[in-house]
Amino acid sequence: MSDDTPPAAPTGPAHMTPADVSAAMHAEDRVAHELGMSIDHADVGTASISMTVVESMCNGLGVCHGGILFTFADTAMAHASNADNERSFSTTASIEWLRPARVGDRLTAVSTVVDTRGRNTIHDIVVTNQDGDRIALVRGQTLTVGGPVAG
Numbered sequence: 001m002s003d004d005t006p007p008a009a010p011t012g013p014a015h016m017t018p019a020d021v022s023a024a025m026h027a028e029d030r031v032a033h034e035l036g037m038s039i040d041h042a043d044v045g046t047a048s049i050s051m052t053v054v055e056s057m058c059n060g061l062g063v064c065h066g067g068i069l070f071t072f073a074d075t076a077m078a079h080a081s082n083a084d085n086e087r088s089f090s091t092t093a094s095i096e097w098l099r100p101a102r103v104g105d106r107l108t109a110v111s112t113v114v115d116t117r118g119r120n121t122i123h124d125i126v127v128t129n130q131d132g133d134r135i136a137l138v139r140g141q142t143l144t145v146g147g148p149v150a151g
Contacts, residue, residue, distance in 0.1 A: 018083035024150030093140030
């Protein structure tokens with residue numbers, strides 16, 4: 001009697017897809033959950049996340065606090081830099097705020113690797129609103145320290 005059942009796919013940290021790693025990382029990210037961030041796409045070197053600006057994110061001038069926008073962009077960079085299941089941390093970043101984000105705006109942050117030198121990687125992150133207007137530009141750097149992110 002032959003068994004036509006295909007062998008089970010390998011499991012474990014070495015065989016996790018970038019989406020699996022990102023999902024595991026997001027599940028433990030209390031800040032991202034508090035801010036209502038969702039991970040729309042994650043692959044090695046790129047990630048896209050989104051969130052809606054709510055009143056509790058706004059400063060005294062009635063616009064989304066710059067620190068919230070920075071955290072949002074940093075989260076996108078984290079998913080792009082850790083998707084290969086090797087731990088990386090931000091080491092530096094700078095932000096250019098271009099336009100205000102307001103209550104009700106649906107924001108998207110897309111992180112893309114620009115260059116890698118050894119364990120250091122440079123990322124560009126673009127934050128846009130639902131109309132495609134650029135809200136902020138961030139350039140950041142990560143350092144790969146090793147060890148699995150998930151699994």
